[in-house]
Amino acid sequence: MEKGEFVAIMGPSGSGKSTLMNILGCLDRPTSGTYLLDGEDVSQMSKNELAAIRNRKLGFIFQSFNLLPRLSAKSNVMLPMLYNQEQDIPTAEAEARAVTALESVGLKERINHQPNQLSGGQQQRVAIARALVNNPSVIFADEPTGNLDSKSSVEILELIHRLHAEGATIVMVTHEPRIAQQAGRVICVMDGLILDNGNNKNTPCMEKREEA
Amino acid sequence: MKLSKILKTAWEGLMLNKVRSFLTTLGVIIGVASVIIMLAVSSGAEAAIADQINALGANLIIVSPARGIPGSARTLVIEDAIAIGESVVGITGYSAEQAPPAQNIKANNVTLESIAVIGTTAEFPQVRDYDVALGRYFSSDEDDRKAKVTVLGAGIASDLFGGEDPIGQSITVGSTKLTIIGVMESKGIVSDVDYDGRIYLPINLVFQKFMITSSLRGDRVRTIYVKAESQERIESVIEQVTVLLASRHDVEVSSPDFSVQTQQDIISAQEATTEAFRDLLAWVAAVSLVVGGIGIMNIMLVSVTERTREIGLRQALGARPTDVLMQFLLEAVFLSLAGGLIGVLVGIGGSYLFGILGEMPMKIVPASIPLAFGAAAAVGIFFGYYPATRAARLDPIVALRHE
Numbered sequence: 001m002e003k004g005e006f007v008a009i010m011g012p013s014g015s016g017k018s019t020l021m022n023i024l025g026c027l028d029r030p031t032s033g034t035y036l037l038d039g040e041d042v043s044q045m046s047k048n049e050l051a052a053i054r055n056r057k058l059g060f061i062f063q064s065f066n067l068l069p070r071l072s073a074k075s076n077v078m079l080p081m082l083y084n085q086e087q088d089i090p091t092a093e094a095e096a097r098a099v100t101a102l103e104s105v106g107l108k109e110r111i112n113h114q115p116n117q118l119s120g121g122q123q124q125r126v127a128i129a130r131a132l133v134n135n136p137s138v139i140f141a142d143e144p145t146g147n148l149d150s151k152s153s154v155e156i157l158e159l160i161h162r163l164h165a166e167g168a169t170i171v172m173v174t175h176e177p178r179i180a181q182q183a184g185r186v187i188c189v190m191d192g193l194i195l196d197n198g199n200n201k202n203t204p205c206m207e208k209r210e211e212a
Numbered sequence: 213m214k215l216s217k218i219l220k221t222a223w224e225g226l227m228l229n230k231v232r233s234f235l236t237t238l239g240v241i242i243g244v245a246s247v248i249i250m251l252a253v254s255s256g257a258e259a260a261i262a263d264q265i266n267a268l269g270a271n272l273i274i275v276s277p278a279r280g281i282p283g284s285a286r287t288l289v290i291e292d293a294i295a296i297g298e299s300v301v302g303i304t305g306y307s308a309e310q311a312p313p314a315q316n317i318k319a320n321n322v323t324l325e326s327i328a329v330i331g332t333t334a335e336f337p338q339v340r341d342y343d344v345a346l347g348r349y350f351s352s353d354e355d356d357r358k359a360k361v362t363v364l365g366a367g368i369a370s371d372l373f374g375g376e377d378p379i380g381q382s383i384t385v386g387s388t389k390l391t392i393i394g395v396m397e398s399k400g401i402v403s404d405v406d407y408d409g410r411i412y413l414p415i416n417l418v419f420q421k422f423m424i425t426s427s428l429r430g431d432r433v434r435t436i437y438v439k440a441e442s443q444e445r446i447e448s449v450i451e452q453v454t455v456l457l458a459s460r461h462d463v464e465v466s467s468p469d470f471s472v473q474t475q476q477d478i479i480s481a482q483e484a485t486t487e488a489f490r491d492l493l494a495w496v497a498a499v500s501l502v503v504g505g506i507g508i509m510n511i512m513l514v515s516v517t518e519r520t521r522e523i524g525l526r527q528a529l530g531a532r533p534t535d536v537l538m539q540f541l542l543e544a545v546f547l548s549l550a551g552g553l554i555g556v557l558v559g560i561g562g563s564y565l566f567g568i569l570g571e572m573p574m575k576i577v578p579a580s581i582p583l584a585f586g587a588a589a590a591v592g593i594f595f596g597y598y599p600a601t602r603a604a605r606l607d608p609i610v611a612l613r614h615e
Contacts, residue, residue: 027528027608048532055530066525066612070228082221083530088214130529 001171003137006164008183009173016192018142021173025058025140026050038137055083059131063143065123067115073126074098074111080134101129105159121152128159132168139163141172145179157182218535222542225515236511237551239504240588244555245562247497247584251577252563254490260573261482264402265475269341273449274473275436275457287461287469290415293333293436295460300438300452302445307332307339308433310415312422317411319372319383319392327368328410329385331418337396339439342407347379347394355414362390366398367408385411388421403478446474498587504551505591512544512599523603524611537604544596545589552588556581 001007011017022028023035026042029050035043042053054060059080067076077098081089089097102111105125115123124144131139141160145153157179164170172183180186188195226233275296277288293308314326334352337343346369350361362383369378378392390413399407415433423430440449450472458465516523523536531539560576567574 022609025528027612048534051527051530051532051535054528060528062612066521066528068522068525071224079526080529082217083526083532083535085530085532 003169004167006170006184008180008186010180010186011189015189017173017189020189021142026053052085055080057137059136059139061127061131061141061144063146065127067123067126069115072112072114073102076126077101077130077133097133101133105129120148121155124156138169138171143173218538218542222539222546225543226546236508237547239507240548240551241555241558243501243504244552244584244588245559246500248559248580249562250493250497251580252574254486254493255577256573256575258483258486259575262479265479268402269339271440271443271446272475273438276471278469278471288433290431290433292457292460296438296453300449302441302449304439304441305335305339307336307437308415309435310418310433312418315386317383317385319381322372324371329413330410331413331415333415339437342399343397344394345397349394350414355416358417358420359414360390361393363394363396363412364392365396365408365410368411369395501587501591505595508544508547509595509599512596516599516603520611520614523606524608527608533604537600540600540603541596545592548588548592552585556585
């Protein structure tokens, strides 16, 4: 996988795509094999080292947003900076960076709102701002539109495309072929194996999906 | 992650659920407050006992027949007291006392039944630091010639005469008619003795009129109080008295038929009983502190379960196991420290309140404050550690999927 790529991971439930995602996201370690991230072998790292990698190099966008309730949008976006082990980011700077990130996802007017005061699409945009705020090497999006209505889905996907256009590397897990097809490359996972890892957009995954 | 930021995160975690946080600290508040109040109660009681015993007269040495030795009750006599007064160096006076059976007394057309009668020598007020409020005490000359006079305790005087002046009035004690020459100041109840509810007679009159029914010698005394010149003299006076009485009674100094005590001995004996009581109270309070700690652990476990997704998310965003551990541990420590702080305030306030409302002698033990506060902090760390390790050990993947 190259810098600046936009990759979609597809596959039916239980196919192993979540495991792949967890390993890629440094939440889990592979039982065998190696995983090079930015040239670093992360497959043998300790929990603390993995935590540092996740903090510095990865950004996560979840299907269920995973914002902390009762914290403002700004505070939610500031969370990753709280866990920066390399440098202590002063609160004022962290706030400024959070505001900038929220502005970049179009939530300038909502920085002090709590998650329950925001729509689903807006919540996901807060989550995207949170994923961006530490300038990660890779952004992982796990079914980012799974919990959203179609209008919000389109907006979120547009936002992801814009991030890609601006140079971000994006890995997205999805069920929907229409969404997967928007990616530059589709990886198809089935029964724990990567069946297709190319630019062919008519992968077996898609056929299955369309038959069903 | 900097400590200040972990502290802030932990604080925010608690503030999300203020009512629950407060209720959780309640156990610690009660525990800490009760430690302080219990110790204040018992040390107040001790101080009150010591004060009362010291109020019986300063630098006193108390000579009484030894208990449990056959025949010893009959050996301490008035001549022993006189001998002490003549030959012991370093004393300012002595007072021998004897109590015949209680008598019915009648004066001013009022009859009081079963009143304690105490025969004393003339120096009684000076030796026992117990002054005459009205009139005077009898002289040693009056004592020697068995003058028919009496001095009333403050309570007896008011029972018999109300507001009237009793001086010069006559009173019938048993079948003997006496003249009232004085009324003692009010002293209240000290070590179970009601000083105000007694009447005081010359000891020689008591020997003659009230002890004759007894088959024993008529000049026995039950106590001789000897007043030392100063604190430093007490030791030497005890020694002289012991040697003198041993030789008079023809017994060995090592196995006397009398006992010589100081007020400190009596205070210590009293303290031994209150000490056991105090320890019991302190343990009860400590148990409530532990119960408070278990309450904290319980709530922290609930909190960790409730916030599993939050923990998973924080881990995904780069929180190390240590960061999570510290966050939850500090929440528990915050709870117990807040409980400790409030508990100290409640304990101090409660002690004063009990002292005023319950009219109890309360004395806050300064050491109990850091002790209770430190115990609260220890409880927080001890009972917070287990829930915090549970949080820190969560697998981020499982935690994120938790519903």
